[in-house]
Amino acid sequence: MSLTEFEEAVDDAIDRIPDDLAQSMDNVAIFVVEEYEPGPAEPADTQLLGLYEGTPLTERDAWWDAGSLPDRISIFRGPLMRLCDSREELVEEILVTVVHEIAHHFGISDERLHDLGWG
Secondary structure (H helix, E strand, C coil), rough: CCCHHHHHHHHHHCCCCHHHHHCCCCCEEEEECCCCCCCCCCCCCCCCCCHHHHHHHHHHCHHCCCCCCEEEEEHHHHHHHHCCCCCCHHHHHHHHHHHHHHHHCCCHHHHHHHHHHHC
């Protein structure tokens, strides 16, 4: 899948988020990134499909608004492409990854997401 097609699949996944939830998202940007770069304390071979970086809505207070940078959701194209054997599987895994990372924006933990089947 080309980069353009991958980005369109991410956009389609975002469009599948219910309108009331999408309208509740606040100050968050979603990016397609080719590869995850592990931090200094992580093993060099760490692979992530997506990453949420920011302050979840459930933890924001009055202090948060003043000058806060947008939260960032990264969807990692390389790991997703390597994980999936077909275009159909890739599109489904992109959806799961986008939903998973957006859920973190709403303060939902990995454990709860796994319980809900979005792990």
